[in-house]
Amino acid sequence: MKRKSLGFYFRIYRKILAQDLKSKMSYRADFIISTIGMIFTNIAGFVSFWILFQNFPSINGWGYYEMLFLYGFSLVSLTPVQCFFDNNWALRNQVYSGDFIKYCFRPINMFFYFQSEVFDIKGLGQFAFGLGTLIYSWNKLGLEFSPLMLLKMIVFLITASLIMIALQNAAAATCFWIQNSFFVLDLVTKFKDYARYPITIFSPVFRFIFTFVIPIAFIAYYPSLVVLRPDEVPILSWISPIVALVFFFLSYKLWMRGAMKYNGTGA
Amino acid sequence: MSNIIEIKNITKEFKVLNRREGLKGSLKDLFSRDYKIVRAVDNISMNIEQGEIVGYLGPNGAGKSTTIKMMTGILEPTSGEILVNDYVPYKNRTRNAQNIGVVFGQRTQLWWALPLVESFKILKDIYGVSDKDYNDMIELYQSLVDIEPLLHKPVRQMSLGQRTLSDILAAFLHNPKIVFLDEPTIGLDVSMKSKIRTLIHALNKEKNTTVILTTHDMGDVDALCRRIVIIDKGKMLYDNDIEHLKGFFGYYRTLKIRVGGDLKQTAEKIRAQLPEFSVSADDEWISILVDEAKSKVMDVLSQLQKSYKIRDMQLEEISTEEVIKKIYEEGVK
Known part of the structure; x- marks a missing residue:
């Protein structure tokens, strides 16, 4: 049997997604409440950001609109992980209860099968909100707009997304080895909140950690420099797409290795 | 017909941590781990x-x-x-x-x-x-x-x-x-x-x-x-x-009969008559566990009919459940 092609997986995913959305819509109250909840979460996040800037006109040389840009950038780049990889949060429970075993019986990639099961629609609102913020601050900053710029934006948004996905995969996969993996996942998720600040505000120790250990600086800071401050782009920004790919691949391998090691809990 | 599954001498062993008891034991486990091998399939x-x-x-x-x-x-x-x-x-x-x-x-x-x-x-x-x-x-x-x-x-x-x-x-x-x-x-x-x-x-x-x-x-x-x-x-x-x-434990069947008079006494007599089988009595029935390898149920019945007036009878097969239970409990000899 030959390997299943990318097109095959894409087709399957589309089918599951369409059905999943249909069934989500049919639970109307649930759908409306989670939509409202999501709007409020985003507004609350924005308000705290806004209050901060009422008190400090700039942070370490970064002005209000630049910070807003960073904020929007991080929201958009965190969307894919929220939408497509949310099942990682359930991995731990499935592994402990033994339900994970069902993913081992299908002739398709286990990682894909597992992640395809959940599409979190809440991420879409975050995406819209982040995109709005990004466009707004883009205008206010008077940044140039050209096809090349747009291409750069897209490449670096994907880069940032991949980094976050990789971080989450790796954190979720720890449950194959350790008992209390929730804290790892939670920690990584909490750290992502720091992603929306320029890394220069942190002490050198944390700068090092956020760049090389838990690379959240790649979620917004390094990639957005390319657009925001084209004159002072560090080398780290330019290599970040490669870093992202490598890191994503490694996290996938770790996840799969864990899944292979897994062999159910009794009958 | 062809074999769809072929298994030859498979064994599966798991390494299991030998946990020590108590808090002190857990602390010890942290430093020196003592594994034992458990053979799940042998x-x-x-x-x-x-x-x-x-x-x-x-x-x-x-x-x-x-x-x-x-x-x-x-x-x-x-x-x-x-x-x-x-x-x-x-x-x-x-x-x-x-x-x-x-x-x-x-x-x-x-x-x-x-x-x-x-x-x-x-x-x-x-x-x-x-x-x-x-x-x-x-x-x-x-x-x-x-x-x-x-x-x-x-x-x-x-x-x-x-x-x-x-x-x-x-x-x-x-x-x-x-x-x-x-x-x-x-x-x-x-x-x-x-x-x-x-x-x-x-x-x-x-x-x-x-x-x-x-x-x-x-x-x-x-x-x-x-x-x-x-x-x-x-x-x-x-x-x-x-x-x-x-037939794994012999072909056992239980013959149950109902006779007039005192069942307990009759059961005693039957026991004397058929020493090779186990005989028991409750309020309604006398049960005789017949090992068909020794004699057929029907022969036992006709033999009993000569001495007693049998009003009613039942024949019970040993159920799969009972055999399996016996195998689980006693293993195979």
């Missing part, structure tokens, strides 16, 4: 032919699941050889998965939020089932069970029985060569149990699918299996036809 061999229904029995923790995991390719045996459909399952997990179906009694493998028919359509794509085969299968299902009300119901709204039924249908959908059913009737009511047994039987006949069934319900075994394999503590205890099982 030198098991069997061949299964295409189209067989095999009851795979054993008490809890006997090693059934471990064997099945090895057959499905999730676990690699510590030693021994295993071939499923001519492939080594753990080396070809996805290829093997294409040819098997698996149902775990209480864990659904269907998409929780989706109506059954949508799950079927996704499975159809995953396994690459052609439109014609798919439609034929659905037609077959319709002729066997009433699936119309299930098809458009989301799995999460189904009762346990409906869900199990759906899971079984889903496992057969891509017409696999082998279907593993792990306690398919657990927790179901009597009518659902019989419905599911009929369905499994019919699908096995129709598609010549090999079925490996683990269960604790002897009703399943009696209704479905011609061959049973019993393991305990990882070792194979029995592998033969179900008819042989009944």
